[in-house]
Amino acid sequence: MEQNILKNAALKSTKKRQVLLLLLQKQARPMTAEELHALAEPILPMNVSTVYRTLNTLTEKKILIRSVRQDGKAYYSLAKKDHSHRLVCDLCGKVIPVDTCPLSELEETLQQKTGFRITGHSLEFTGLCPECSKKDTDEK
Amino acid sequence: MEQNILKNAALKSTKKRQVLLLLLQKQARPMTAEELHALAEPILPMNVSTVYRTLNTLTEKKILIRSVRQDGKAYYSLAKKDHSHRLVCDLCGKVIPVDTCPLSELEETLQQKTGFRITGHSLEFTGLCPECSKKDTDEK
DNA sequence: TTACATGCAAATACTTTGCATATAA
DNA sequence: TTATATGCAAAGTATTTGCATGTAA
Numbered sequence: 001m002e003q004n005i006l007k008n009a010a011l012k013s014t015k016k017r018q019v020l021l022l023l024l025q026k027q028a029r030p031m032t033a034e035e036l037h038a039l040a041e042p043i044l045p046m047n048v049s050t051v052y053r054t055l056n057t058l059t060e061k062k063i064l065i066r067s068v069r070q071d072g073k074a075y076y077s078l079a080k081k082d083h084s085h086r087l088v089c090d091l092c093g094k095v096i097p098v099d100t101c102p103l104s105e106l107e108e109t110l111q112q113k114t115g116f117r118i119t120g121h122s123l124e125f126t127g128l129c130p131e132c133s134k135k136d137t138d139e140k
Numbered sequence: 141m142e143q144n145i146l147k148n149a150a151l152k153s154t155k156k157r158q159v160l161l162l163l164l165q166k167q168a169r170p171m172t173a174e175e176l177h178a179l180a181e182p183i184l185p186m187n188v189s190t191v192y193r194t195l196n197t198l199t200e201k202k203i204l205i206r207s208v209r210q211d212g213k214a215y216y217s218l219a220k221k222d223h224s225h226r227l228v229c230d231l232c233g234k235v236i237p238v239d240t241c242p243l244s245e246l247e248e249t250l251q252q253k254t255g256f257r258i259t260g261h262s263l264e265f266t267g268l269c270p271e272c273s274k275k276d277t278d279e280k
Numbered sequence: 281t282t283a284c285a286t287g288c289a290a291a292t293a294c295t296t297t298g299c300a301t302a303t304a305a
Numbered sequence: 306t307t308a309t310a311t312g313c314a315a316a317g318t319a320t321t322t323g324c325a326t327g328t329a330a
Contacts, residue, residue: 282328283328284329288326304309
């Protein structure tokens with residue numbers, strides 16, 4: 001699996017890259033370099049710069065998607081064929097993917113109105129997931 | 141004008157805060173701390189940490205809105221009553237405000253489907269503005 | 281007068297880079 | 306063998322903080 005992903009991108013298939021890819025698959029949520037390093041360490045010790053370099057390389061090869069959030073950190077996730085948006089809980093950080101994307105139509109309209117050649121967009125909702133929402137209410 | 145904004149927020153009305161607020165009004169586009177410092181310097185020299193502290197204070201007081209972009213930098217703009225989104229040109233950085241926001245309806249739907257209590261969202265389109273789009277085409 | 285604002289330098293957080301060594305192909 | 310990957314330490318960039326001094330109210 002991971003070997004193929006790497007080979008297809010003309011990258012050497014190293015154990016460290018495989019571990020990082022595996023972690024991103026298993027966790028199935030966007031993670032920071034720091035988180036990935038912490039998770040990888042017990043499995044296979046590696047330097048932080050290796051993590052950063054790997055994430056950059058994989059992002060350039062379009063294997064990963066990098067998204068910088070309001071906390072100023074870069075979050076990485078496997079690039080899936082279908083692009084999607086997500087709900088991020090302010091309290092527990094839980095992420096719920098949103099399947100609908102109502103923006104294609106809007107993009108069309110905007111291109112025509114503004115002459116802007118739109119190549120992409122980022123959209124993220126914030127709020128409280130059901131559990132945290134409950135907790136929040138209980139505390140009051 | 142600026143004095144009132146500051147007084148209303150129970151903040152001391154200093155010349156430096158006024159200059160920063162004025163710059164944000166005049167430029168009418170989101171700016172980084174670095175940009176603001178460079179613009180303020182010739183008018184009224186001030187330390188970078190003053191700029192950062194001022195921006196943080198004004199953001200806490202809801203006078204400014206902070207938005208961290210994909211470049212990892214925080215952009216500040218005056219908080220207007222109406223929330224809006226924008227088009228950002230990848231080449232020249234030009235910003236075009238988008239008046240429509242099609243997300244309220246979607247938020248409703250999502251709240252019901254997921255149980256998430258949505259409190260906000262961030263949306264930004266990227267692409268090329270008409271001028272840069274032309275330049276880009278010409279070069280090919 | 282006094283609480284808050286500012287300058288300055290040092291510290292922090294996240295990320296990148298140069299160079300020597302190690303390893304997949 | 307050879308181009309690429311990695312470790313390590315140092316550097317870079319955006320931002321914050323502690324402390325002494327300055328100033329609006």
